[in-house]
Amino acid sequence: MSDMEIKVPTMAEYMAKGEAPDVLFWVGCAGSYDDRYKKVTKAFVKILNAAKIKFAVLGTEETCTGDPARRAGNEFLFQMQAMANIQVLDGYQVKKIVTACPHCFNTLKNEYPDLGGNYDVIHHSTFLQELIDSGQVVIADGKPFKGKKITFHDSCYLGRANDVYQAPRSVIESLDAELVEMKRCKTNGLCCGAGGAQMFKEPEEGNKDINVERTEDVLETGSKIVASGCPFCLTMLSDGIKNKNKENEIEVLDIAELIAKNQQL
Amino acid sequence: MDYIQQILFLIIAGVAGYLLFGRVVQIRSNIKMGKDFEPSGDKSTRFKNMVLVAFGQQKMFKKIIPAVLHLFVYVGFLVINLEVLEFVIDGVAGTHRIFAPYLGSFYTVLMNIFEFLAVMVLISCLVFLIRRNVLKIDRFKKIEMNGWPALDANLILITEVVLMFAILKMNAADQILQSRGVAHYTDTGFLFFSAHFIPLMDNFSDGTLVFVERAAWWFHILGILAFAVYVTYSKHLHIFLAFPNTYFAKLSVKGHADNMDAVTNEVKSMLGMLPADAAPPAEISRFGAKDFNDLSWKNLMDAYTCTECGRCTQQCPANITGKKLSPRKIMMDTRDRMEEVGKNIKAGNKGLDDGKSLLGDYITKEEINACTSCNACVEACPVMINPLDIILEMRRYIAMEESGSPQSWNVMFQNVETSFSPWKFAPTDRFNWSEDLKNPKN
Incomplete structure (x- = not known):
């Protein structure tokens, strides 16, 4: 499998051939620039290649969805971004979008329709679950997570914001791992601290950082792996685990990385 | 008798x-x-x-x-x-x-x-x-x-x-x-x-x-x-x-923030997306909310409905970690300010023009800025009150009317405007990640 050439086609390349992919992979800014999350992007692309999904990315034509601007109150900037993106997406006649960022997911799915951009948008955890269910990804038996405790951190923009709770859990369970819930999970999940544009500024004065509070929930489960489906959560949890000096014991992994490891991609 | x-x-x-x-x-x-x-x-x-x-x-x-x-x-x-x-x-x-x-x-x-x-x-x-x-x-x-x-x-x-x-x-x-x-x-x-x-x-x-x-x-x-x-x-x-x-509670998923149609008109007009014969966008009195009357009547009914049980505040990540934000206080302040102005008007006083406002005199920026928009407060409320709506409206006022957002947010806004990403990376580097995949030996 590792000898296989990995392809990352762009929408422009498809269009030049007069073809259209089945799905657009919206990479997001973190997936494009953040060193840690680039690994998730690559893991997901490898899975898409292995499953022979006809996908494409926008490449350098992708820009911020505008979500952080909107959450911070700059509606002008959000709408400028959104309208520019809608022009690009509609220009390529995009119908279906998958993204590994719950913030992009929420904005593209729920907020672009108000500005005329209507797409079928799914989060990569749901997409992966569908690939497993349809047999396009066949989980290799006994591969590295069998019987291991994995806890899943619900990102607010996937869970409470969009009621996606089961898909990432189904993916974890498909790996024969033992899914252990934190005391605050699903609708009661605790934020990692980065939502609402908090990722882009220092927290207000308090007595604790939110990611440290959340990391304590993780430690309580006794899991050596904490899975998430969001670039910001991944950063916040990794930092929280470093804060507790547990970075050599506990791994923070994205759902796509779990599958990629199982598939030895 | x-x-x-x-x-x-x-x-x-x-x-x-x-x-x-x-x-x-x-x-x-x-x-x-x-x-x-x-x-x-x-x-x-x-x-x-x-x-x-x-x-x-x-x-x-x-x-x-x-x-x-x-x-x-x-x-x-x-x-x-x-x-x-x-x-x-x-x-x-x-x-x-x-x-x-x-x-x-x-x-x-x-x-x-x-x-x-x-x-x-x-x-x-x-x-x-x-x-x-x-x-x-x-x-x-x-x-x-x-x-x-x-x-x-x-x-x-x-x-x-x-x-x-x-x-x-x-x-x-x-x-x-x-x-x-x-x-x-x-x-x-x-x-x-x-x-x-x-x-x-x-x-x-x-x-x-x-x-x-x-x-x-x-x-x-x-x-x-x-x-x-x-x-x-x-x-x-x-x-x-x-x-x-x-x-009257919102039925859309919690992640959906209400679109500001007034802004849409302005943005379309700036981008030349409005039809030539369209009327120019009307002058907008105020972006976002400074005082309670900038909020919707549903937000205000929320405030009168709140029974101060504190389930929202108990779930608020900012509050849990000692920040000043408390969603319950947002609702209580909104009601108190409403009552104050209502009483003023009834007494023949200036009402809204009393030199005070909900944002500033009751709710501080420090509270508003601490919100992670995680929707835990909205989920927790037994009577479907939405404190996040009010917080977002105030952030809109601060960002668009006062340009008073935290400095780091202003930098982020600038990055989105000029680099099309909240971080300052060259837009031409956006697709560099694919190089490692195409050339695994690199």
Whole structure:
């Protein structure tokens, strides 16, 4: 499998051939620039290649969805971004979008329709679950997570914001791992601290950082792996685990990385 | 002599009704100072929400102990009000237990149910008082609860305890008077719960018992009338407003933030996306919310509906980690500011132009900036209040009217504008990640 050439086609390349992919992979800014999350992007692309999904990315034509601007109150900037993106997406006649960022997911799915951009948008955890269910990804038996405790951190923009709770859990369970819930999970999940544009500024004065509070929930489960489906959560949890000096014991992994490891991609 | 009681009752009921009506008009006009708002979704879904969440208390059951206790108080309130109907008719007509002869043994069953509920309400309210004042449950002890809000909660609970006690005492005296065959005291049958109070009063004279019975009757009905007026000044309005509030609650997924159509028009006009013959976008009075009247009337109804239970604040990640933000305080401040302006206008003063505003004088930027927009507060509220809506509107005001966002956010805005990413990376580098995949040896 590792000898296989990995392809990352762009929408422009498809269009030049007069073809259209089945799905657009919206990479997001973190997936494009953040060193840690680039690994998730690559893991997901490898899975898409292995499953022979006809996908494409926008490449350098992708820009911020505008979500952080909107959450911070700059509606002008959000709408400028959104309208520019809608022009690009509609220009390529995009119908279906998958993204590994719950913030992009929420904005593209729920907020672009108000500005005329209507797409079928799914989060990569749901997409992966569908690939497993349809047999396009066949989980290799006994591969590295069998019987291991994995806890899943619900990102607010996937869970409470969009009621996606089961898909990432189904993916974890498909790996024969033992899914252990934190005391605050699903609708009661605790934020990692980065939502609402908090990722882009220092927290207000308090007595604790939110990611440290959340990391304590993780430690309580006794899991050596904490899975998430969001670039910001991944950063916040990794930092929280470093804060507790547990970075050599506990791994923070994205759902796509779990599958990629199982598939030895 | 009898007429005096009737006239007195009518006068008091009239005064209470007048005061209550005045408050309803006041609250209505305060709420109507909010901006127009188009409720989302279809009526049948909204109605279903109201039935499940308000009438059925669905969201209360996330916390089972308070849910069960609250259910007793709620059912007690609904059912015992049927008895109040009899109180009112008796008060006006000068009768005593007017329904008893007509309903016969069914009256006895009804009265026993009422008494059971009265006892359960009494016990529940006592437990609530203990939870607030002895166990000092964290969410009742947050800083915004100091002073009046804590007293308000205790007053309501104590009033309910005393009112329920009055019913039982009245029924006990009534039963003794019945057994002695005193005139006017119609047979109610055996009333199980109040019968326990009989030994306390068994050696009273007829006259004393009539006095006790009458006093308890008057105390109960006066208490209820006073309570009805008091509720409109207190945090307790959820008993009525929970219904319209759940009916008008947002139906879209929680992640959806309302689009600002006024901005859409401006942006389209800037980008030349409006048809040539379109009218230029109207001058917008204000982006976002500085004062309460910049919010929608639904946000304002939310504020009057809030009963300060603090489930939102208890779940708020910012509050949990010691930041100043408390979603409950956002709702309390909004109501306090509304009341202040409403009172000002009524007194012929300047109203909104009193040099104060909700953002700044009540709610600080520090609170607004601490929100992670995680929707935990929205999820937690048993009556579908949305504090996040208000927070976002204030952020919009700060960002677009004042350019007063935190410096790091202004930098982020600039990055999005110039680099099309919240971080300052070259847009041409956006696709560099694919190089490693295409050339795995790199």
